[in-house]
Amino acid sequence: MDAKIPAGPLAEKWASYKAHAKLVNPANRKKMDIIVVGTGLAGASCAASLAEMGYQVKSFCFQDTPRRAHSVAAQGGVNACKNYRNDGDSIYRMFYDTIKGGDFRAREANVYRLAECSQQLIDQAVAQGVPFAREYGGYLNNRSFGGVQVSRTFYARGQTGQQLLLGAYQALMRQEAAGKVQLFTRHEMLDLVLIDGKAKGIITRDLQTGAIERHGAHVVVLATGGYGKMYYLSTLAMGCNASAIWRAHKKGACMASPSWVQFHPTSLPQSGEHQSKLTLMSESLRNDGRIWVPAKQADERAPNDIPEAERDYYLERRYPSFGNLAPRDIASRAAKERIDAGFGAGVMKNAVYLDFSKAISEQGQNKIAEKYGNLFTMYQRITGINAYRQPMLISPSAHFSMGGLWVDYELMTTIPGLFALGEANFADHGANRLGANSLLQASVDGYFIAPYTIPNYLAGELQGGKTDTDHPAFEAAEKAVRQQLQQFLQSKGQLPADHFHKTLGKILYDYCGLSRNRAGLEKAIREIKALKEQFYHELCITGNERINTELEKAGRVADYFEMGELLCHDALTREESCGAHFREEHQTPEGEALRDDENFCFVSVWEWNKGEPVLHKEELVFENVKLSVRSYK
Amino acid sequence: MKLTLHIWRQEQGASTGAMHTYALTDIPEDMSFLEMLDLLNEQLMKQGERVIEFDSDCREGICGQCGMMINGRAHGPLKHTTTCQLYMRSFKDGDTIYAEPFRAAAFPVVCDLKIDRSAFDRIIGAGGYVSVSTGQAPEANSIPYAHETAEAAFDAAACIGCGACVATCKNSSAALFTGAKITHMALLPQGQTETAARTQKMVAQMHKEHFGHCTNTEACEVECPQQISVLHIARMNYEYNKASLLHK
Ligand SMILES: Cc1cc2nc3c(=O)[nH]c(=O)nc-3n(C[C@H](O)[C@H](O)[C@H](O)COP(=O)(O)OP(=O)(O)OC[C@H]3O[C@@H](n4cnc5c(N)ncnc54)[C@H](O)[C@@H]3O)c2cc1C
């Protein structure tokens, strides 16, 4: 796989790309149509920026307004190496932290560019009116996040994602009002259309009327977010899905390392079968909260009755230099290890404690309330527990997808004219994403990268004229979409789509979750195949082809089966442990991950072949860092 | 617990709707209100009936997609809580619950409990932004502003756009929504330049969308999941009057 990385020293690659990228003259930009699917940070920033440049943009989302994309839910913050704290931060250090955090499975050039553009993003957001936290003197404040030893995280109380997204959304609405962006809310992309091997449009379903529509363009951008909802119980929103990227995959876009899914260490534990999601408690809580479990198995005492000496602060014990701020994969796995060994807390014994008593006694309750007030309120609403008095119960939950559509340095997939931005792509996070790096990546992709790389592609497409949606390729794609919907509607079974989704989620948690092994993954593949069979026979759908939530769900679950199988296959073929991917067969005697740089220093890039995936490799070349064992001890 | 539910069913915007009655048993109190509706929908499907359409996405109180009138109150019995953050422990065995869509001329019903809130998007499009394009931003720390200003701007900017303020208002006014955005921008040095024009355009759009006038009942602040203060409405009126006097 050729990632088209510009030649030259690492620090000059992006500048050199920008200097040589082809441009489209302003008169021609008006004639070029761009479809952007997704209005999260990646999609909204890309659509707004391209519209500002003069392109005609069509913007799609499945929610009722662009402002609800799941970026809105990010709490903790966004990283940038401004070095405002004078604590030794720099582009190189941020680059290194991210490469190391990703367990040396990301592309150097992309990660460097991410760190480089991070500084600009803060400028951009502040200019839009994002009310980041400030010190009393009026300058921007920072906090620290897992996996690093500097303070480079910018935040807006516990609602950083919301504030960043509103900035991008407002920029988008400004362009909509100016007639440069056409908005299609409550629209779901159901297929990608290729003409002569290039991405030329999409088929959508209007979720309000049921109308199937064709949209043509010169370029299609997918910024459709992560697929963690595949695990059913996750920190994602109900509508998050893999359908857009999966259907593009089936049209020829390769999928990279899909099994690299991050489990967030601090979400609320499951409390019953009816549960529809696991709410995240921001990782920033680990700045002041200490994580522990009872030192004795199956301890029935209330947490406050367990004396200090009988508590096991296992992160501080195992990783003394990072302690409670150990990176996510490590913190999640350590929690699972304790829970599986019988030390879990809570009614279902499926959780660990996150304790603020020390921070409250040192800083006072008011200070803690100012930092995390909304999280404590949310916790109390859901569980009925006051976390100022009693530790929170937390446990790991499916959260972020490092894997996604493979993209080159230009964020273009293996289909010419199809770009993937934000969480939907595989790019910068390697096998594990550092906290507060993904709001950054989504924004940087949309504001600062796509506005160079998309015109570079479009400059070669000036001859083509408008895309004709009467082309047989559109006809065929529309027909296939209609057929699938009809098939679902005619299904006369007794089991709702949610039943299948929950069952799939359980299989994935058990066998392709925080830790994996060969036998388990093989079993998972068999079980997913059987479940998929059952789905097509026993699915129950009521209602008609108009507005119909169940019909939406069925399509998403159908894609999850296929992609779930690929996840397991990907995990099975990677005979090493790296980042979020922990193969039990590959660990040190102390239970730490054992990476295999000799044989697996590559990204697995999968090509669709009717369920028999074909592996391509993108070899990762490290010229600027030395591969080392990722130690946080 | 056992519950009797009366839920608004309406095929589509143009059709007439009516309340329908459903019974549920064995509802645990740690279930969320929306999970209770999920369960009801499962039962309806088993009987071959069309499911009750309602909106939700994040289910953690931040996206603003959920929202319905529950026993006559926007988002249900708790103050400052979205529908998705309402848990069944707020109800008791044997309760009767009424669920209806948010009602306002500017929020037409789409189907059952789903409504169209795109009027809010158009209010933002009319001026709820700083006119800065990508690439124009100066260095972030070049314009310091006080900690208190940032916090106050955040309080206003925290709005999730759910529409509870409109639904609870006897005039179906969008003054809290619009006022909050105007205040957010007016407080910050980055947004101040455009305050007068922004206020006039956003207020004009608000009226065009058939939202009612604010008569200072202040019910909106009670329901608002983000506790947005009605003082922002006063601020909007102040900015509006100032703009009308100085900028016509
Ligand atoms: C609870 C939570 C907390 C987080 N906290 C942080 C944090 O503190 N810091 C950090 O850096 N990162 C955080 N993250 C990660 C980060 O928020 C996301 O990775 C990032 O916001 C993704 O942005 P995006 O634009 O790629 O996708 P999203 O914001 O998810 O947007 C996806 C868009 O695609 C649209 N879409 C999807 N499928 C379709 C389809 N088929 N048809 C049409 N439209 C479609 C949706 O409507 C939506 O508009 C958090 C994530 C979660 C879930």
Ligand code: FES
């Ligand atoms: S579903 Fe997002 S706020 Fe309720």
